[in-house]
Each structure stands twice: as C-alpha cells, then as structure tokens.
Amino acid sequence: MTGLRRRLRALPLRSRLALLVTTAVAVAVAAAAAACWFVTQQQLEHQLDKTLRASKVDQQYLLELYTYCKSDTSQEPRPFTGVTVQLIDAQGTVCIAPEAVSQKLPVSQEDLDVAKRQRAYTLHSETADNGVDMRVYTSPLDVRGPGPASGSLAVSIARPMSEVTAPLSTLAWVLVLVAGIGVVGAGAAGLWIARTGLRPVDDLAHAVERVAETEDLTIRIPAEGEDEIARLSRSFNSMTSSLAISRDRQSQLIADAGHELRTPLTSLRTNIELLSRSDDTGRAIPPDDRKALMTSVKAQMTELAALIGDLQELSRPDAAQPGPLQVVALHDIARNALQRARLRGPELTITDELAPWYVRAEPAALERAVVNVLDNAVKFSPARGSIQVTLHRGELTVRDHGPGIPTEELPHVFDRFWRSPSARQLPGSGLGLSIVARTVQQAGGEISLRPADEGRGTVASIRLPGAPQPPPSG
Structure with a gap:
C-alpha cells in the first residue's frame, strides 16, 4: 500500500486526477452493472418459477402416463412438449415418458414429502441425466382411473435453466x-477535464x-470567475503586487538612507580633514576653532548614530514585533517621556493631565514613540512657548504652539525621510514619525496630526486600545 501511494504521488497531478475519475467511474459502472445483473437474474428466476407454477398438464396425459408405467404395456402415451413431466410415487419411483428418459430428474427428499402429502409443493433446481440444469416444480397429484390407474402421486414439471442463463449471459x-x-x-474525459481544469x-x-x-514582479495572471483557481490567481497577483511594493520601498529606503547619510558624513570628513591637515603641516588650529571642530564632529557622530538606530528600527518587517508584548501603564510612560522633554526644552512650559490607562505593547518601543512625539513638539515650539499633554480614555494628545504643518503636507508627515521644507534646517532624519506610526499600529492603535483649532500649532493624537484598570494577574 505504501509503495502504491508513493508511485501515485510520483505521477503528475493531471494523471492522478484522470486516474481518480476513471477509477470512480469504473467502480460506479461495475456496481451498477452488478446490481442490474443480479436484479435481472432474480426477475428471470421469479418469472420462470411463476411460469412453472402456472403450467397446466392435461389430466388425460397424466393418466395415460401413469397407466403406461403401472401396466408395463408397450402402448406409449402421446407425446407432450414444452416441459419435462415425471410422476413420483411415495416410494420414490419415477414414471416418465419414453421420449423424455434422457431428461429424467433425480428425486429429492422435498419431492418425496410432496408425494407423501407432507408438503404442499416444492421449487428447486436439479441436473437431469443428460446434464442439463433444470428448474423443477413438484406438486401433489391424485390419479383416479380403472384398475391400477389410481393412486396418490406427485408430479414434477421442469423447464431448462437456459431460459434464465442464456439471457443473463447475453446481458453480462x-x-x-x-x-x-x-x-x-x-x-x-477525465484526462481532458484534468488538462482543462x-x-x-x-x-x-x-x-x-x-x-x-x-x-x-509586474507579471499578472488573468483571474476570471469565482472558483478556487481564480482565487489562487488573484492571490498570486496580490502577492506579486505586495512584493513589488516592498521592493520599491526597500530601494527607496536605501536611496533615502544614502542621501541622509551623505550630509553628516561629508561634514564629518571635512572636519576630520581639517584636523588631520593641521597635524600634518604643524600649523596649530586656534583653540576656539579646534574646540568648535571637535564639537561639530561629536554632533555629527551623534546624528549618525541616531540615524543608524532609526534605520535598524525600520529595517524589521512590518509584521515583526520589536519584543514581547506586555501590559504597560501608558500614563507612566508618558510621565517618563515628559521628564526627558523638560530637560530638552527647559525654557518651555509643559503641562500635563494624565489619566490612568493600561495598554498591551512593547514598553521600550512605546516609550520611544511617545518621546519622538514630544521631541517634535519641543523642536518646533517657539522660545518660552508652551506644550499641553493630556491622556484621557486611551487618547494621548500633545499640543504645541509652533508654526504648524500646512494642510497639503499632512498626508506626508508619516513617510520615511520626509521633512517639511521649513524644517530641513533643523536637526533630524525624518524617520521619527515613521517609527511612531509603525509602533502605534503594531500595538493596534492609531496616530494622527492636525492643525490646532485655535491659534498656531499642531495637535498630535495617539489612540491605543486598553482599559483604565490593569487586567487581573494570573
């Protein structure tokens, strides 16, 4: 059985389908043919039995036959055609016409029982002396005649089974x-269906x-209909489309990363070349200028490190989680991020109103997202400006009073490396909000930016599913 399965699996799929259809049809046809044959056999045998039971033998012929056997006379009874007729007495003696001696049938116990009046009739099959299979109907017979022509007998009427077997053979x-x-x-048909399907x-x-x-990845397969093949084709087209988009994003990410890395690397190389040339020529750089160069080098290295960290964050697949999800207190994360924001903008007035809210997320990634939002607010706030931070029923809102974002630029704020023309002189890589959007979406939430309702500024809103109370432990 294992070897057969292995050989079947080695066949092409269309061959297996054709073989399956052929086998199924063969089994169905064989079952139908067998049922038809057996039903026909039963009907023919039933009809033969019914014909035998309805057969009428002339009483005069039976009397002549009985007289011929008992009187031992040479006067033979007149011929009787159509069926084989023989008489049986209670001792099992058989009386049959001379022309039918070759068709003599053996006497069964059922026949004797009928002759002795112990059975009303009997139907059975026997083989005659000439080897022909016969169907025999035996019934009781009372002969009344002069002299020896009287007695209690049984008469057997037989017809050849060929009346049944011949049509059955032809039918078979x-x-x-x-x-x-x-x-x-x-x-x-199965092979054609398999090839077509x-x-x-x-x-x-x-x-x-x-x-x-x-x-x-631009190859597409025509998908017509609603069957499984059409669904498979549409799934393939969707997969190649997603792969094409992913490859384009990867290419764009590499191109944007190269562009963003070029500026700090160029500045860093220029500063290092100035320091190296000073050492090679022996011309000392004034202390203030040297200090400014070293400060610039450190700033460029910090910017490079931050940019590389952002690229590593974005290089993970969108479906991958940064780490194991935990139930964390969003209000505590916001409070920690506020402390860092106050250090970065000591001249700003930052107020907060944080209601308890617990969410399921990766703590470090979520804190980084909140820090990035607050950093943007600090970066674009004017000197001695104010920032309002609120957390109410899972919605964290950060409102600044900076220049705001033009309406036509709002659809692009979460794109990678996108920066507003007015903000390109400020430090940053343009990846912060992309990372924020990614982190919030992985936690099942939403983020949006909109202009402030009153006055200048921008409102950043993060909505995360959760509850005001932590879930019970255990």
Missing part, C-alpha cells in the same frame, strides 16, 4: 461491453517560473 456481455466503453470514455495552474506555474527567472 452487453454490460461488460458498455462498462468497458464507459470506463475508456471516462478516462479520456489545470490549465490556469499551468499558467500560474509558468508565471512563477518567469518571476523567478526575470525577477519581474
């Missing part, structure tokens, strides 16, 4: 022929091979 050959034609036709699968396989060879 017809069924075999029809079944053979049906199986062959089913095999051809699997043609979209072949197209899909060829498309996959072309994508693997050419790396062309």
